[in-house]
Amino acid sequence: MDRQQISRLAHAHHPIAAPLADGSVARLLDRAMAGTEQGRALELGCGEGAWLLRALAAGPGWRAVGVDLDAAALTRARESAAALGVARRIGLHHLDAREFTAEEPFDLVLCVGATHAFGGLLPTLAAARELLAPGGRLLVGEGFWQREPSGAALDGLGAAREDFADLATTTERVLAEGWTPVFGLVSTEQEWDEYEFAWTGSLAEWALDHPDHPDAAAAREAADRHRTGWLHGYRGTLGFVTYLLRRD
Template sequence: MDRQQISRLAHARHPIAAPLADESVARLLDRATAGTERGRAVDLGCGEGAWLVRTLAAHPEWHAVGVDLDAAALTRARETATALGVARRIGLHHLDAREFTPREPFDLVLCVGATHAFGGLLPTLAAARELLAPGGWLLVGEGFWQCEPSRAALDGLGATRDDFADLATTTDRVVSAGWTPVFGHVSTEQEWDDYEFCWTGSLAEWALDQPDHPDAAAAREAADRHRTQWLHGYRGTFGFVTYLLRRS
């Protein structure tokens, strides 16, 4: 069972692929689009396009572009956009985000939970800078250490200590890269727990409902393994921050 299929099934009931509640997503998007009647947004690593379709549904004069390597997720994004009546205002590209070269800059660039596509936070900031129109906004989500990670936490995430920093150091790096945080949201423990239980639960439930499917056992194994890595590893250690940034 490939990683993309696991992710699609796991996010069936939590389309935002990050530990953010609906209210948090709405507040971040409200801040990012405030005062801009017409605009263009791009999501680098858009998955099923949840951020973009919400933006378009709330702003009839906005247009959007999504970029992702998961063709099936992009199909779901088109279906959702069609159902919401915004399909004519969104373009979806099956492409490595690093290879995306638009004709025009964007008023809003998003990369929430997908900085790995560029090799980390700082390369993501550099790539976003090239896509952003003057006065535009960047919404980027990244992990950080809430406390010193244990061996179990590192193993559970498949990470090293140096892959992330604490919140203060992460923010300092953003500022040093030439960006000013104008808003931000640190995911709460409740948001994390909801996200992880939803992730593992949706995947396990699919396996229970499809017992004869050739991937059922693999899905159940992936759900069980992820739950163990979270509860016995990085829960309470790994945090997530979503910054709303402007160029300094």
């Protein structure tokens, strides 16, 4: 069972692929689009387009572009856009986000929970800088260490200590790259727990509902492994911050 299929199933009931509740998503988009009746938004690693579809629903004068490697997720994004009546205002590209280029810059660039596509936060900032219009904004979400990670936490994440830093250091790195945080949200423990239970629960439920499917056992195994890594490893250790950034 490939990683893309697992992710699609796991996010069936939590389409935002990050530990953010609906209210937090709404607040972040409201600040990111504030004072702009029309504009162009780009999401790098858009999946099924949840962020962009919400942005288009909130901003009738906005247009959007999404980029992702998961063709099936993009198909669902197109279907959702048609159902919402915003299909003419969104373009979706089956492409590695690192290879995306555009003739016109964007007023808002988003990459929340997908910085791994670029190899981390700092390469994501560098890529976004090339795509953002002067005065534009970047909405980027990244993990950070809430406390020193134990061996169990690192094993549960399949991560190394140097993959993340604490919140202060992460923010200082952003500033050092010439970006200024103008807003931000740190996900709460409740948001994390809801996200992880939704992730593991959706995957496990799919396996229960499709016991004869050839991928059922793999889906259940992935859900169990993820749940164990979270509850016995990184719960309370890995945090998540979403910054709204502008260039100096």
